[in-house]
Amino acid sequence: MATIKDIANKLGVSISTVSKGLHGASDISEDMRQQVLDTAISLGYIVKKRKSSEKHKVCIMVENMDYANINQFGYELITGFRLMAQEQQYQVDVIPMDVYTQTMQSYDDYMKQNSYSGAFFLGFEMTDTYLTQLTHTSIPTVLFDNYVINKHVAYLGTDNNLGAKALIEHLYENGHRKIALLNGSQNSYISNLRFNVLLKEIKNHGLDVPDELIGNGITFQPKTISSCIPQFVNAGATAVVCASDLIAAAAINEIHRLGLRVPDDISVTGFDDLPIAKYLAPPLTTIRQERFTLGKSAFTLLSQLISGTPVSTVLYHSELIIRESVAKINK
Amino acid sequence: MATIKDIANKLGVSISTVSKGLHGASDISEDMRQQVLDTAISLGYIVKKRKSSEKHKVCIMVENMDYANINQFGYELITGFRLMAQEQQYQVDVIPMDVYTQTMQSYDDYMKQNSYSGAFFLGFEMTDTYLTQLTHTSIPTVLFDNYVINKHVAYLGTDNNLGAKALIEHLYENGHRKIALLNGSQNSYISNLRFNVLLKEIKNHGLDVPDELIGNGITFQPKTISSCIPQFVNAGATAVVCASDLIAAAAINEIHRLGLRVPDDISVTGFDDLPIAKYLAPPLTTIRQERFTLGKSAFTLLSQLISGTPVSTVLYHSELIIRESVAKINK
Numbered sequence: 001m002a003t004i005k006d007i008a009n010k011l012g013v014s015i016s017t018v019s020k021g022l023h024g025a026s027d028i029s030e031d032m033r034q035q036v037l038d039t040a041i042s043l044g045y046i047v048k049k050r051k052s053s054e055k056h057k058v059c060i061m062v063e064n065m066d067y068a069n070i071n072q073f074g075y076e077l078i079t080g081f082r083l084m085a086q087e088q089q090y091q092v093d094v095i096p097m098d099v100y101t102q103t104m105q106s107y108d109d110y111m112k113q114n115s116y117s118g119a120f121f122l123g124f125e126m127t128d129t130y131l132t133q134l135t136h137t138s139i140p141t142v143l144f145d146n147y148v149i150n151k152h153v154a155y156l157g158t159d160n161n162l163g164a165k166a167l168i169e170h171l172y173e174n175g176h177r178k179i180a181l182l183n184g185s186q187n188s189y190i191s192n193l194r195f196n197v198l199l200k201e202i203k204n205h206g207l208d209v210p211d212e213l214i215g216n217g218i219t220f221q222p223k224t225i226s227s228c229i230p231q232f233v234n235a236g237a238t239a240v241v242c243a244s245d246l247i248a249a250a251a252i253n254e255i256h257r258l259g260l261r262v263p264d265d266i267s268v269t270g271f272d273d274l275p276i277a278k279y280l281a282p283p284l285t286t287i288r289q290e291r292f293t294l295g296k297s298a299f300t301l302l303s304q305l306i307s308g309t310p311v312s313t314v315l316y317h318s319e320l321i322i323r324e325s326v327a328k329i330n331k
Numbered sequence: 332m333a334t335i336k337d338i339a340n341k342l343g344v345s346i347s348t349v350s351k352g353l354h355g356a357s358d359i360s361e362d363m364r365q366q367v368l369d370t371a372i373s374l375g376y377i378v379k380k381r382k383s384s385e386k387h388k389v390c391i392m393v394e395n396m397d398y399a400n401i402n403q404f405g406y407e408l409i410t411g412f413r414l415m416a417q418e419q420q421y422q423v424d425v426i427p428m429d430v431y432t433q434t435m436q437s438y439d440d441y442m443k444q445n446s447y448s449g450a451f452f453l454g455f456e457m458t459d460t461y462l463t464q465l466t467h468t469s470i471p472t473v474l475f476d477n478y479v480i481n482k483h484v485a486y487l488g489t490d491n492n493l494g495a496k497a498l499i500e501h502l503y504e505n506g507h508r509k510i511a512l513l514n515g516s517q518n519s520y521i522s523n524l525r526f527n528v529l530l531k532e533i534k535n536h537g538l539d540v541p542d543e544l545i546g547n548g549i550t551f552q553p554k555t556i557s558s559c560i561p562q563f564v565n566a567g568a569t570a571v572v573c574a575s576d577l578i579a580a581a582a583i584n585e586i587h588r589l590g591l592r593v594p595d596d597i598s599v600t601g602f603d604d605l606p607i608a609k610y611l612a613p614p615l616t617t618i619r620q621e622r623f624t625l626g627k628s629a630f631t632l633l634s635q636l637i638s639g640t641p642v643s644t645v646l647y648h649s650e651l652i653i654r655e656s657v658a659k660i661n662k
Contacts, residue, residue: 149492151648159643161480293640309624312490315644317482 002043065123080295102129140305145190163287163318168201175329180213184243245270263327283323333374396454411626433460456518471636476521494618494649499532506660511544511563515574576601594658614654
């Protein structure tokens with residue numbers, strides 16, 4: 001437990017100045033008063049008091065993820081979260097988080113200064129500063145598609161096994177033997193997990209995935225995808241399994257640009273089942289994630305952590321949605 | 332969808348006999364009527380109707396696990412489950428399941444004939460017949476400490492990472508460098524998982540675990556444990572990490588029988604934090620599983636599966652409970 005002396009030492013001021021700052025005396029500057037209060041909060045000397053009429057506040061921190069409209073991945077997650085939070089009279093702030101803010105102020109300080117009881121993290125990569133700080137936080141935090149060992153932190157996501165198994169079976173039954181993988185960012189916990197599950201399922205069918213059939217670290221830059229697709233085609237790939245619907249959409253464009261047809265010349269599959277998936281040409285065979293259910297569950301989980309129940313992990317099954325982007329091969 | 336003809340074929344009787352059986356005609360025997368109904372249910376032709384006044388029924392199937400009193404592992408799991416089920420007006424039957432029943436009747440048939448909406452599995456091993464049948468069931472089923480890829484089946488358990496990390500850190504900080512592992516049954520999903528997590532944490536500290544410090548496939552037969560303990564002692568082990576409190580209790584007895592002291596000569600740790608753990612001599616340092624919370628969560632999960640929400644996995648954090656069975660080594 002921090003003392004007034006700790007605050008004084010940290011700020012390099014006298015104990016009486018700290019006392020004045022804490023008690024709102026008029027003979028110190030507003031700037032100094034604010035510094036004293038901020039330091040008192042960051043050292044854990046005081047926790048900001050909440051007026052009883054004030055709503056509990058939680059936040060959704062978003063990094064590397066779009067959520068503005070229903071076609072974007074984060075939209076339903078946030079809508080589900082808000083819905084559940086509203087029922088429980090919680091205020092929800094959605095905060096686009098950037099590298100700069102994460103460098104300037106620690107996660108704990110940020111949360112305390114803004115009186116947030118907890119946070120839901122969307123889209124963070126393993127290298128993000130706030131994610132690395134979570135091993136030592138005591139602030140209830142729910143991570144989407146990320147895992148950290150800490151009893152105040154829970155991992156919410158999709159169990160990819162069912163969808164991946166069904167997808168690879170579907171490709172295999174349709175005659176595909178050379179399956180290429182277009183993976184997401186290698187800094188993403190879930191991309192790596194998903195890649196390994198897909199690879200395992202392919203190998204379970206006695207198939208090999210040589211290096212030339214693997215495209216790693218794909219971001220949404222068309223340049224990266226445009227170098228992978230010709231490589232896959234040259235290696236004889238009959239299907240490209242993509243780590244997201246957006247990567248699949250870009251892959252289809254690239255295949256068309258090369259003068260090839262989907263799925264007649266090469267099949268393509270996605271992941272997520274965004275609303276856009278069924279409107280692509282051809283409509284995309286993909287693996288569905290229950291984003292709305294996941295969003296609702298995120299708030300439930302955060303409430304559990306806030307009330308001291310040490311939930312670690314909640315996963316929902318994924319499901320294969322068969323549309324028209326996979327062809328039957330007759331060889 | 333099965334037809335009346337399918338039922339007739341299966342039983343080797345005429346279609347009119349089946350029809351009479353289904354409609355309760357008086358000119359066939361009670362025995363035949365029962366056979367017709369049973370076959371109709373097992374083929375999915377009819378699902379047993381429930382009177383509206385009748386409660387929904389679920390069951391807890393227990394195999395290889397004691398639950399009769401609060402000192403036994405299953406007790407709080409079942410109590411928590413019952414508590415939640417009662418609130419929702421569900422009837423709960425606890426069924427000690429044996430190998431014979433599993434061989435005589437399939438899981439789906441058993442559940443349908445007894446009008447159970449779903450089941451909670453406790454203590455099953457990976458080789459148990461009913462567990463192997465779960466890949467294809469459509470009956471909502473929650474497994475404790477077991478995982479099956481099926482959208483109607485969920486895995487509930489403890490995330491061992493936090494507890495295992497804290498335990499190995501605790502041993503390391505107390506000077507232990509030769510840590511032996513007394514593992515559970517190799518047919519147990521969770522024993523294997525837990526063993527691998529502990530092994531990883533030990534290796535994270537730069538320590539090796541040679542074969543002579545590993546006791547595998549430990550059941551509760553004193554004979555197996557009594558062969559491992561002298562082997563660990565001869566290999567210079569300073570601590571024995573056990574896969575359960577009951578294994579730890581047996582290990583302590585065995586160490587005492589050899590004329591050695593716990594923890595002065597050798598430290599021992601458990602897993603579970605059963606009520607008995609704190610009454611052992613010495614009181615046992617162990618990893619706590621939240622059995623009551625897990626039991627309550629089991630019913631919540633089962634309700635979700637029954638209502639069609641495809642939950643896959645729910646895990647709770649484990650916690651290290653430090654008592655007196657680990658000594659500080661001054662070397």
